[in-house]
Amino acid sequence: MRTTLIISVLILSFVSLTVLNSCKKNSTNDGNARLQVYLTDDPGDYEAVYIDVKDVQINVTGDSANGWQSLQNVHAAAYDLLKLVNDDDTLLAYANIPSGRLHQMRLILGTENYVKIQGTSQLIKLETPSAQQSGLKLNIQQDVLDGILYTITLDFDVAKSIVKTGNNKYILKPTIRTILNAAGGSIKGVVMPKNFQSAVYAVQGVDTVASTFTDSDGGYLLRGLAAGTYGVFYKPSNVIYKDSLRTNISVSTNAITKVDTTFLHQ
Numbered sequence: 227m228r229t230t231l232i233i234s235v236l237i238l239s240f241v242s243l244t245v246l247n248s249c250k251k252n253s254t255n256d257g258n259a260r261l262q263v264y265l266t267d268d269p270g271d272y273e274a275v276y277i278d279v280k281d282v283q284i285n286v287t288g289d290s291a292n293g294w295q296s297l298q299n300v301h302a303a304a305y306d307l308l309k310l311v312n313d314d315d316t317l318l319a320y321a322n323i324p325s326g327r328l329h330q331m332r333l334i335l336g337t338e339n340y341v342k343i344q345g346t347s348q349l350i351k352l353e354t355p356s357a358q359q360s361g362l363k364l365n366i367q368q369d370v371l372d373g374i375l376y377t378i379t380l381d382f383d384v385a386k387s388i389v390k391t392g393n394n395k396y397i398l399k400p401t402i403r404t405i406l407n408a409a410g411g412s413i414k415g416v417v418m419p420k421n422f423q424s425a426v427y428a429v430q431g432v433d434t435v436a437s438t439f440t441d442s443d444g445g446y447l448l449r450g451l452a453a454g455t456y457g458v459f460y461k462p463s464n465v466i467y468k469d470s471l472r473t474n475i476s477v478s479t480n481a482i483t484k485v486d487t488t489f490l491h492q
Contacts (some may be wrong), residue, residue, distance in 0.1 A: 248275070258284065259282075263282055263297070263317070264318060271385065274308055276307075278304045279301075279304075281297075281300055281302065282296070282297045284332075286323065286327060298320070304338075330364060330367075332363045339354050353397045362400050370406075374411060374412070375408070375411065376407065408478055410453055411483060412481075413447070413458060414447045415445070415446060415487065417490065418490065419467075420443055426438050426440060426459070426463075428456045435451060436450070451477045454473045455462065458472045459486065468492065470488060472485065
């Protein structure tokens with residue numbers, strides 16, 4: 227039976243409320259996207275398959291030897307792929323990445339990789355020589371645009387990826403197919419007056435989904451939003467001006483929704 231390993235890559239922008247007062251950069255043209263990596267799986271022919279993930283890296287330079295960079299906030303751990311079933315998933319990593327060409331991704335594995343055969347209690351070591359040296363390389367070779375939400379699906383074929391040798395050893399030689407799809411969009415607009423900064427939030431009900439600042443021209447870009455309807459809440463730093471809310475802003479996949487200029491009032 228083939229086992230599917232799905233890593234969902236959500237490309238979105240998010241500025242934490244804890245850094246709102248310290249962020250002074252141009253929020254609409256920083257060229258970054260947000261990458262979140264989710265790990266999930268379907269049942270396989272084994273009792274368990276433990277993969278020791280140490281790092282997740284991407285290559286946006288095309289230099290296969292020196293162009294690798296680690297993602298921020300990697301949740302390094304040994305994951306039992308066969309427990310991640312029925313849409314249960316695990317957040318593996320999340321980070322800012324530059325928009326442009328995403329050439330490759332690779333998983334760096336540690337030494338604690340095991341397989342458990344059906345009907346037994348013994349954990350059998352999975353030999354992973356190539357993974358330990360340079361990682362499991364996955365060719366993507368597609369463009370990612372600033373402000374768009376993407377998912378990458380990694381189709382992990384366990385039947386082909388775990389090889390039993392003649393001396394009863396098991397070797398991990400992953401066979402993984404990658405699929406990149408656009409899955410979200412952005413909201414872009416301008417706030418006036420522009421001579422002070424305003425915080426801008428994308429909200430759904432009582433939940434804040436994303437936030438950013440206006441730049442020196444009053445512009446803002448709320449990136450990487452899942453398709454749906456949002457409210458946009460504006461909070462000026464100048465206390466003379468009132469907060470403002472715009473509703474029913476529709477976001478579509480692989481598109482930037484442009485909002486008419488918002489004028490704040492005293």
